[in-house]
Amino acid sequence: MAEAVLSAHGLCKSFGAVQATHDVSIDVRPGEIHAVIGPNGAGKSTLIAQLCGSMASDAGRVELLGRDVTHDTVRRRAQAGLARTFQISALAMEDTVLQNAMLGALGAAGRPWRFLRPALGDQDLRDRAEAALERVGLQDVRAARVAALSHGQRRQLEVALALTLSPKAFIMDEPMAGLGGEGSKLLTDLLSALRADAPILLVEHDMDAVFTLADRISVLVYGQIIETGTVDQIRRSPAVRDAYLGEGA
Numbered sequence: 001m002a003e004a005v006l007s008a009h010g011l012c013k014s015f016g017a018v019q020a021t022h023d024v025s026i027d028v029r030p031g032e033i034h035a036v037i038g039p040n041g042a043g044k045s046t047l048i049a050q051l052c053g054s055m056a057s058d059a060g061r062v063e064l065l066g067r068d069v070t071h072d073t074v075r076r077r078a079q080a081g082l083a084r085t086f087q088i089s090a091l092a093m094e095d096t097v098l099q100n101a102m103l104g105a106l107g108a109a110g111r112p113w114r115f116l117r118p119a120l121g122d123q124d125l126r127d128r129a130e131a132a133l134e135r136v137g138l139q140d141v142r143a144a145r146v147a148a149l150s151h152g153q154r155r156q157l158e159v160a161l162a163l164t165l166s167p168k169a170f171i172m173d174e175p176m177a178g179l180g181g182e183g184s185k186l187l188t189d190l191l192s193a194l195r196a197d198a199p200i201l202l203v204e205h206d207m208d209a210v211f212t213l214a215d216r217i218s219v220l221v222y223g224q225i226i227e228t229g230t231v232d233q234i235r236r237s238p239a240v241r242d243a244y245l246g247e248g249a
């Protein structure tokens, strides 16, 4: 078994009497998309926050490439290669696609472009930004303002921003949210290819996308993982049917 790129062991987080996550262990291995599904309030966002470092855990450990990052800040985990997308859009709407990608490559996404204008002339930065745009299929619109992009293209751009930093693992929170059929299809294809660049931990409510993309699925219910397995194993799991997928599954 390949060594995990990202792993968590025994993560716990309580809010008063609510155990949002309870003894959660999960890992993401090279080349895979590992999806986390579960009903509303199951603890998915809490788990993501614990993995990324935006929320301190009550107990447990997080490792990135075998290194303990449990007490590292969000920024340090990001510098170590953990790329989180789709939570808060860091895109600058009035700037061009290429400018946004260059900000990403600078590690400065979300900061106003005008403060970084001198970086425009940096060829290495521009090359990295162009390569990332090409990877996600946005090279033809690189001169367009982000405000003029479709919702789906903005998601593609967010992936490009993450890619400029050569991440070791992606964490994605509901990338399909708000996308129409066409946009979902494009993003599904992109994520499918992206797992070869870096494995993806994917939290997603769109079950079509999950069942299409996931190499493994973990099912989180009331803060605990009740099952981890392949798509087929999860579809057939009585525990998952009872707890989550329900009669309609």
Ligand SMILES: Nc1ncnc2c1ncn2[C@@H]1O[C@H](COP(=O)(O)OP(=O)(O)OP(=O)(O)O)[C@@H](O)[C@H]1O
Pocket (backbone or CB within 6 Å): 015, 018, 019, 020, 038, 039, 040, 041, 042, 043, 044, 045, 046, 047
């Ligand atoms: N900051 C907070 N303060 C208090 N309770 C919280 C906080 N964040 C989450 N919770 C509670 O923890 C539990 C898990 O919430 P979480 O947001 O992690 O679930 P989720 O699986 O992401 O749900 P959804 O599918 O609706 O996004 C819920 O009962 C929620 O009300």
Ligand SMILES: [Mg+2]
Pocket (backbone or CB within 6 Å): 044, 045, 046
């Ligand atoms: Mg959530």
